[in-house]
Amino acid sequence: MTTDVNAPHVLEVEDLRTVFHTPRGDVHAVDGVSFSLAAGETLGLVGESGSGKSVLGRTVMGLVASGPRTTVTGRVRIGGRDVHALKPAERRRLWGPEVAMVFQDPMTSLNPVKRVGTHLTETLRRHLGCSRTEATERAVDLLRQVGIPEPARRMGQYPHELSGGMRQRVVIAIALACDPRLLIADEPTTALDVTVQKQILDLLASLVAERTMAMVLVSHDLGAVAGRTDRVQVMYAGRTVESGPTRPVFDVPAHPYTDALLASIPRLDNPPHTLLRTIEGNPPDMARPPAGCRFGPRCAFVTDQCREAQPEAAVVPGGRAVACHHPLSRSILEGAGDGR
Amino acid sequence: MRTPSRRRRVDVVFWLGMAWLTVVLGAAVLAPLLPLGNADDSVKGLTAPIFASPEGLGGAYPLGTNNYGLDVLARVVYGARTSLLVALLAVLIGTCVGGLVGLVSGFVRGTTDRVVGILSNALLAVPPLILLIALGTVLDPSVRSIAFALSLLTIPSMVRLARANTITVAQREYVLAARALGAGRLRLMLREVLPNVVLPVLSLAVVMISVLVVAEASLSFLGIGIEQPRPTWGNMIAEGQGGVMEQHPYIVVVPGICLFLTVFSFNLLGEKAQQRWDPRSAKL
Amino acid sequence: MARRFLLPLLELVAVLFLVSIGVFLLLSLVPGDPAIAVLGEGRTPQEYDALRAQLGLDDPLLTRYGDWLGGVLHGDLGTSLVPPQTDVLDRIARAFPVSLELAVVGLVMALVIALPLAMWSAYHQGGRADRAISAITFGLLSMPSFLIGIVLIAVLVNTLGWFPRNEWVRPGESLTGNLSHAFLPALTIALMEAAMFTRILRNDLVTTLHEDFILAARARGMSPLRIMVSDALRPSSFSLVTVLGLSIGRLVGSTVIVEYLFALPGMGKLVIDAANQGNYPVVQGAVLVIAGVYVGSNALIDRTYGLLDPRTRRAHA
Numbered sequence: 037m038t039t040d041v042n043a044p045h046v047l048e049v050e051d052l053r054t055v056f057h058t059p060r061g062d063v064h065a066v067d068g069v070s071f072s073l074a075a076g077e078t079l080g081l082v083g084e085s086g087s088g089k090s091v092l093g094r095t096v097m098g099l100v101a102s103g104p105r106t107t108v109t110g111r112v113r114i115g116g117r118d119v120h121a122l123k124p125a126e127r128r129r130l131w132g133p134e135v136a137m138v139f140q141d142p143m144t145s146l147n148p149v150k151r152v153g154t155h156l157t158e159t160l161r162r163h164l165g166c167s168r169t170e171a172t173e174r175a176v177d178l179l180r181q182v183g184i185p186e187p188a189r190r191m192g193q194y195p196h197e198l199s200g201g202m203r204q205r206v207v208i209a210i211a212l213a214c215d216p217r218l219l220i221a222d223e224p225t226t227a228l229d230v231t232v233q234k235q236i237l238d239l240l241a242s243l244v245a246e247r248t249m250a251m252v253l254v255s256h257d258l259g260a261v262a263g264r265t266d267r268v269q270v271m272y273a274g275r276t277v278e279s280g281p282t283r284p285v286f287d288v289p290a291h292p293y294t295d296a297l298l299a300s301i302p303r304l305d306n307p308p309h310t311l312l313r314t315i316e317g318n319p320p321d322m323a324r325p326p327a328g329c330r331f332g333p334r335c336a337f338v339t340d341q342c343r344e345a346q347p348e349a350a351v352v353p354g355g356r357a358v359a360c361h362h363p364l365s366r367s368i369l370e371g372a373g374d375g376r
Numbered sequence: 377m378r379t380p381s382r383r384r385r386v387d388v389v390f391w392l393g394m395a396w397l398t399v400v401l402g403a404a405v406l407a408p409l410l411p412l413g414n415a416d417d418s419v420k421g422l423t424a425p426i427f428a429s430p431e432g433l434g435g436a437y438p439l440g441t442n443n444y445g446l447d448v449l450a451r452v453v454y455g456a457r458t459s460l461l462v463a464l465l466a467v468l469i470g471t472c473v474g475g476l477v478g479l480v481s482g483f484v485r486g487t488t489d490r491v492v493g494i495l496s497n498a499l500l501a502v503p504p505l506i507l508l509i510a511l512g513t514v515l516d517p518s519v520r521s522i523a524f525a526l527s528l529l530t531i532p533s534m535v536r537l538a539r540a541n542t543i544t545v546a547q548r549e550y551v552l553a554a555r556a557l558g559a560g561r562l563r564l565m566l567r568e569v570l571p572n573v574v575l576p577v578l579s580l581a582v583v584m585i586s587v588l589v590v591a592e593a594s595l596s597f598l599g600i601g602i603e604q605p606r607p608t609w610g611n612m613i614a615e616g617q618g619g620v621m622e623q624h625p626y627i628v629v630v631p632g633i634c635l636f637l638t639v640f641s642f643n644l645l646g647e648k649a650q651q652r653w654d655p656r657s658a659k660l
Numbered sequence: 661m662a663r664r665f666l667l668p669l670l671e672l673v674a675v676l677f678l679v680s681i682g683v684f685l686l687l688s689l690v691p692g693d694p695a696i697a698v699l700g701e702g703r704t705p706q707e708y709d710a711l712r713a714q715l716g717l718d719d720p721l722l723t724r725y726g727d728w729l730g731g732v733l734h735g736d737l738g739t740s741l742v743p744p745q746t747d748v749l750d751r752i753a754r755a756f757p758v759s760l761e762l763a764v765v766g767l768v769m770a771l772v773i774a775l776p777l778a779m780w781s782a783y784h785q786g787g788r789a790d791r792a793i794s795a796i797t798f799g800l801l802s803m804p805s806f807l808i809g810i811v812l813i814a815v816l817v818n819t820l821g822w823f824p825r826n827e828w829v830r831p832g833e834s835l836t837g838n839l840s841h842a843f844l845p846a847l848t849i850a851l852m853e854a855a856m857f858t859r860i861l862r863n864d865l866v867t868t869l870h871e872d873f874i875l876a877a878r879a880r881g882m883s884p885l886r887i888m889v890s891d892a893l894r895p896s897s898f899s900l901v902t903v904l905g906l907s908i909g910r911l912v913g914s915t916v917i918v919e920y921l922f923a924l925p926g927m928g929k930l931v932i933d934a935a936n937q938g939n940y941p942v943v944q945g946a947v948l949v950i951a952g953v954y955v956g957s958n959a960l961i962d963r964t965y966g967l968l969d970p971r972t973r974r975a976h977a
Contacts (some may be wrong), residue, residue: 506912
């Protein structure tokens with residue numbers, strides 16, 4: 037690789053915007069998102085379904101790129117290279133060795149008519165140019181690394197012969213095949229049984245740590261993100277509403293939306309029979325977003341100012357940022373008192 | 377945006393096709409009333425020039441004459457009459473018989489169903505054109521018997537479609553509910569099931585029309601179907617064989633274009649019908 | 661095991677049995693006297709009677725059917741009524757390879773045309789090429805094969821002289837001669853099938869290309885061509901296989917027409933000539949053989965689902 041090894045960040049995203057041109061009008065699925073990620077760092081990308089986090093993941097990777105029905109602006113640098121300025125063939129060369137993706141549903145993201153082994157070996161041979169036998173050896177090794185028993189036998193099986201958890205392990209093995217520096221995990225546990233979810237998340241966390249990869253963990257499951265990410269970015273309607281180190285953001289959310297999200301999940305330390313809060317209403321129609329703050333129509337603290345002007349991200353002490361006209365004062369005070 | 381304009385363009389083609397069908401059907405029905413030349417009287421044709429070139433609407437032979445001196449325009453119109461009559465008659469027979477048999481067999485199930493299944497499989501076991509040729513050895517080449525032979529082609533697929541739809545519908549809850557309320561079998565079949573089977577069957581019928589127009593034309597082209605001098609598009613096209621077409625292209629081009637446009641228009645109609653009435657079968 | 665292989669086989673035999681009854685009954689209804697067909701007009705009544713007795717035409721229908729079926733099971737399809745009064749089986753054995761070659765070459769041509777077109781069309785879904793291909797194939801589907809054939813002959817053979825005129829060279833005599841004579845007839849057969857295949861495969865490919873595993877394959881850095889061929893084609897080919905099965909009936913039909921058009925000595929020509937002459941033993945035999953091959957190949961096609969989709973292997977195969 038010709039990339040600069042000393043680059044401070046594996047991933048830099050600057051003012052990224054993804055617009056889909058649909059018959060109903062332009063949909064601003066990602067609307068000005070910026071962040072960066074260093075090697076060994078894990079970023080959680082959270083939000084409701086439809087908040088644009090999956091599109092963001094795909095745009096970062098370059099799977100969603102400008103075309104007849106899509107316009108991508110802004111900049112994504114992976115290992116210092118501007119993904120969206122590359123030619124398609126050059127971009128494909130990044131996918132695998134530089135950045136890889138773990139998809140949501142292992143039932144559908146593996147080709148049903150292809151053997152497990154083929155998925156792995158064709159990736160290895162494409163990028164590393166290794167021989168058939170070498171690729172097979174490495175593939176078996178990769179399956180072992182992701183905790184699949186009897187890896188040699190699994191190579192010859194078809195995806196439908198494996199359980200959901202095993203399949204997701206296969207998907208992870210494929211993603212890791214070419215030792216990427218950045219892993220984008222798009223809702224990697226959503227389609228799995230609850231009992232398996234934790235195993236897969238722990239596996240991802242340990243693999244990332246072993247290889248000092250950078251990982252973007254896209255999830256609507258705050259619990260999944262809470263313990264396993266360094267930083268978190270809360271998305272709403274294509275924009276970042278709040279970002280910062282995971283613990284402080286979850287302990288003392290500054291944005292009403294983050295607060296509402298957190299309040300809508302059950303916690304062990306709640307007293308029994310606590311009513312879970314739900315967020316009224318639905319995420320906005322992205323072809324016709326509301327004026328002003330996009331969360332405004334659903335926000336308990338909405339004011340006229342919110343309805344008129346879109347709040348810009350304001351830096352809050354503690355490496356945090358929040359895009360709100362009226363951040364929750366409690367957290368601001370505590371955040372300020374934190375003194376970091 | 378792109379989508380609406382595209383839809384509009386497709387619709388233009390569709391309506392042009394329907395306009396063509398209207399013209400052809402109209403001409404076919406009204407043929408005896410139209411001021412047309414000599415279509416099939418080869419004795420009278422002896423006095424007319426043979427292979428007269430098309431002269432346009434003003435001339436005596438607007439689309440020319442064939443080797444018997446028969447008027448090509450008149451023949452193509454009467455050809456439409458024969459071709460469409462045969463195809464429509466065959467589809468009508470096939471739809472009624474096949475639809476009914478499929479409905480009953482899907483509703484009654486059991487032995488009846490099995491026997492019907494084997495019989496229709498046996499019909500399907502002979503490739504359509506071979507079946508027609510075999511029938512052609514026996515049947516006299518009249519409109520009625522050709523229509524009967526063609527209807528045999530449609531029956532098995534009609535039976536299958538009607539049967540499959542009947543079975544699905546018969547398991548729906550409202551039918552079960554009606555059954556639980558003590559509705560009689562016949563009543564159940566006619567009131568609850570039939571209405572749900574009619575539309576898919578009709579859409580297949582429309583598709584079948586174009587298939588049968590082609591089949592009829594193929595048969596008469598091979599000289600097994602309706603015979604000269606009575607014109608059909610198939611035997612008119614056959615006149616172009618043996619070097620005639622190179623000298624007088626219109627002999628093939630005129631009936632060829634009519635056949636193509638008609639089949640094309642029926643295909644458009646069939647596609648629309650299937651999309652609307654039987655989306656599951658609308659694969660093409 | 662028994663259910664998997666025996667039952668379909670039994671059904672196949674039952675269907676063929678019914679076909680044999682149908683074919684026999686149908687052709688025993690032939691108007692006109694076969695004896696006249698054989699001997700021609702103007703013989704003595706005694707001569708006709710003798711021949712009728714010899715052909716077994718005086719026996720009851722059931723006996724005649726039994727005799728015929730017995731013969732069929734022993735590989736004896738009877739003798740042609742019309743001179744040369746050769747063995748029907750011999751005639752079929754000479755004609756069958758011609759038709760088989762035409763049909764197979766036609767089918768292969770159709771696939772060779774259809775696969776790249778469908779992939780190109782699906783890859784550029786909604787684009788100009790896609791729409792053009794869609795329009796052309798829809799048009800081709802409305803072109804009966806005899807119309808295509810007669811135009812191709814007039815233009816390519818008679819006017820431009822690119823292809824040899826009607827005659828047939830058996831592959832044993834000259835392989836290149838055989839292929840040059842088979843090319844145009846096979847192309848005539850192939851065009852309509854190709855149009856059908858292209859449309860169906862394109863639609864399936866478009867559906868498949870929206871699947872997650874295609875996105876996943878892209879994310880692994882696979883090239884578009886490789887994704888098309890290795891990831892999209894196989895899952896998309898189920899309905900193609902179904903259509904292949906259905907298309908065989910049409911394929912037989914086009915082969916018959918093409919043989920007639922190009923005057924090639926195949927099964928189609930055999931059947932048509934025999935039908936026109938009222939030569940019913942030939943028609944009977946030929947129809948039975950064609951039906952057998954047709955039903956058999958359809959049964960074979962059913963088996964290939966298992967090869968294409970490992971998920972159905974246990975349930976289906």
